[in-house]
Amino acid sequence: MPEVDVQSQEIHHQDQHSEVFNPPAHISERAWVKSYNEYKNNYDASMDEQFYAGIAREFHWEKPFTQILDYNFSRKKGRVFVEWFKDGTTNVAYNCLDRNLNANRGDKIAFFYEGNEPTETNSITYKQLHEQVVDFSSVLRNMGVRRGHCVAIYMPMVVEIVVAMLACARIGAIHSVVFGGFSAESLANRILDSQARVLITTDGVFRGPKPVELKKCCDDACRIVNQQLTAGYNGIEKMVVYQRLGAEHLKLKEWVDGRDIWWHDAIKQIDRTIAPPAVEWMNAEDPLFMLYTSGSTGKPKGLVHTTGGYMVTAATTFKYVFDYHDQDIYFCTADCGWITGHTYLCYGPLLNGATSVLFEGIPTYPDESRCWRMIDRYNVTQFYTAPTAIRALMRFGDDKVTQTSTRNTLRILGSVGEPINPEAWMWYHRVVGNSNCAIVDTYWQTETGGIMITSQPGAVPTKPGSASVPFYGVVPAVMRKKSDQSEDLVLDNTDEQFKQDEFYEESQVEAEGYLVIKRPWPGLARTIYGDHGRYEETYFSMFDGYYATGDGCRRDKDGYYWLTGRIDDVLNVSGHRIGTAEVESALVGHKSIAEAAVVPMPHEIKGQGIYAYVTTKEGIVGDEALRAQLKSTVRVALGPIATPDVIHFTPSLPKTRSGKIMRRILRKIAEGLDSVSQLGDVSTLADPSVVDMLLKNK
């Protein structure tokens, strides 16, 4: 269904115009997977659960598993659950560290660290990291942290955040990392939800030129927590403070004796005459960590990931998607406050014995060439970032990239977090990658633990804007409504009948609808912390027997998946389904436009109209002439039916702290809501003043 004729109005889809890029030969030659056929054979083999059992056995199991997989995805049949390798015991931190020491990687560098200032550099070997983790596990143990307890972590991107996470994992404590940019109130809510008694933080950090007082935020959060204590929960009893800034920068305003302790003092106080705590052998289905989603669509959910399955997914996806080899230097810009930082900065790389770059700063400080210079400095071979960063850096022009670095060592460029529009994809490919790298557009979620849909650099040809094909063990399906006879889809989940409606799984290769997953892969989150009912309701009630991603998609004739937008944002114009991502990429294709976000608006005749928020490039004014040009650009690219009804120029878009456009706020403004109080949970917004600005210049 690449083209639909609607009363002589045509909808074109992106892939009609876009090129296909074959994997560069120099990458295929040395890749783990060298051709599409090889990928396909592996994929077919991964349909058997023995595939992941074989990979799991490459890791250390204290007690080997005999059971591989047991699950139920259907609420009609009972409680939803997933269990991988259930009767085995292992430890993820052991596999990240001790296993590498045993494999003679002790002197290999685990992380090159670069701080906010380019001059603050350091590195840490696997042996040193192991020592620090063992020490910090003693600290936690001395504070009474035991197997199954939850520990909150609120830190910037310093090596110690990884040390803290792994120390928890080593003694079987569940870590809950909260992004260091969140407010005291958001931190407090997450502490209350997890009932953590220990909080690990830093005095502060510089983010670009700006000092941020993390400890003060923790103090405020503790005060909020203390007002809401419940029976058996006394709030934060111990706060460990890593000294990042020191006294010359920040005077700590508050220090609670008996509760607060400096990280370095806690290390000094370890009694070296007694042995450090032993590795805690965890059951495969014991929790490893909990983590909240970005909150793009609503109140964040505390997803729980378990030990064995998560470990296998993190390790396998990292190895194949980034085609990681022993001499490579991998650089992921994600913060450990998000799932990408968990799986592709901490666990995935360490489980593969990789060397990574850990970066505390921001890509625009001291200037917009920071990342490109770093790629040259460390000889980076794989670079992984988000479309929001790519679009932001693209705005400053090619010279910032080409005049400051060669990027000659790069092989693979990754993207994650949102659909990457073809315009940004091409720039990433041509300018950053010197037209000589493979791009992997990786689709996945906090819930999925690891990458779900992606190309593999040496094997799968890429189409700009498509995440490509499923990873091993992942069985996606596209759901359509039965009653819907027309070629195009009418999907509306605000319909009260929605849940009773019968859907069917499209069996044709070409399909469009809701993206669901048919069976469990090892890394799927097992529950929402403390609320299994919400887990079942959110992911398994929409289509019985399937995991619902909440995203819309289109599958083309080659079986490639194109993510079209969040289900809530799918446009339904006069009964025709149009992906928000497609309209956005047409808008961003215009030379004056930096960024665009498209949402539905109520429309008397069409049911829904198209409301586009648009940010212009530096120095360009959004006027009537540009408005007309933009409408015509979309009309030419996608057909008259996709022409936006409203073009709203704005200097910036509301984004989550992870950098994603928060479309649910834009949708409410497009629906006519005009006060901040009507917009729902905005606590995950990076800059709340953007909302006022949007409301003002409506």
Ligand code: ATP
């Ligand atoms: P919440 O679930 O609280 O609304 P969120 O969905 O933004 O927040 P994450 O788990 O961080 O939380 O993000 C996962 C979502 O990000 C996916 O469901 C999808 O909408 C989007 N996404 C991630 N990677 C890609 C990609 N490569 N292409 C398209 N969309 C992507």
Ligand code: MG
């Ligand atoms: Mg989500």
